[in-house]
C-alpha cells in the first residue's frame with residue numbers, strides 16, 4: 082500500500098481537534114514533539130504539521146495527499162487558484178466558526194449599506210471581494226497576513242473581516258461583530274486524483290465512525306412489548322431495536338437500540354411515560370455501519 086501524507090495545522094484553532102480525530106480513528110499518530118513530519122504507527126500514513134494557510138497548496142502541488150483545514154482557508158485558496166485540484170471529502174464536526182465583518186464597538190451599525198466606501202482589512206481578500214460583488218457593495222479591501230484585529234486601532238482600516246469563534250479576540254481589540262460573511266467548519270480534503278482511492282475511502286470510513294459514535298448513544302430499557310412501536314418513535318434508532326426476553330415475564334421485554342441524536346432528559350421522561358423502566362444511556366466508543 083502506498084504511503085499517504087496528511088497535512089494538519091501545526092498550531093492554532095484546529096490543531097488539537099485534528100490530531101485528536103486521527104488518534105480516535107486508530108491511526109496511532111506519534112507525539113509531534115515539534116516535528117514537521119510525524120509517522121503513524123497503525124496506518125500507512127505520515128502527518129505533516131504545517132501552517133493552515135499552506136495546507137491547500139501542499140495538497141494541490143502533490144506534496145501531501147490530503148489534509149484537514151478550515152473551509153475558510155480552502156475557499157480563499159480556491160478563489161485564488163481557479164484550477165485547484167482539491168476536493169472536499171468530508172465536513173468534520175469541529176472548528177465551527179464564522180468569517181465576519183467587525184467594526185469599532187462605539188460605531189453605530191445601520192446595515193450592509195454602510196460598508197460602501199469602508200477600508201476593510203482581511204486575510205481573506207478573495208472571499209471578501211466575492212461577497213462584496215455578490216451583494217453589489219463597493220469597499221476597499223486591505224490585505225493583511227496577520228494581526229488583522231489591530232488594523233482599525235492602527236488606522237490602516239475602518240473595519241475588519243476575520244474569523245470569529247468565541248468573539249474574545251474582537252472584544253479584546255474593542256471591536257464588535259456586525260455581519261456574517263460565511264459560516265466555517267473544518268473539512269477533510271484530498272487531491273482530485275486520489276478522490277476515490279482505497280486509502281482515502283478507508284480514512285473517510287474511520288472519520289465517519291468516530292463522528293457517528295460521538296453523537297450516538299446505546300440505549301437499554303425494559304418495557305411492555307405493546308409499547309415498543311411508540312418507544313421507537315420517541316427515540317428513533319439507527320436500525321430496528323433489538324428485543325430480548327425478560328426472565329419470568331411474557332409481557333415485558335428488554336429494548337436495545339442505538340440512537341443517533343443526543344438523548345435529552347425530556348426524551349427520557351417521555352420514554353418513562355410510555356412505560357419504559359430501568360433506562361440506561363451509554364456512550365459508544367466506535368461504530369461502523
Ligand code: PRP
Pocket residue numbers: 093094095133134243244245246247248249250251
Ligand atoms: C482566528 C482569528 C482570531 C481568532 C478568533 O484565527 O484570526 O485570531 O481565530 O477566535 P476567537 O473569536 O475565539 O477569539 P485562526 O485560528 O483562524 O487562525 P490563523 O491564526 O491561522 O489566522
Ligand code: ZN
Pocket residue numbers: 132133134
Ligand atoms: Zn492561518
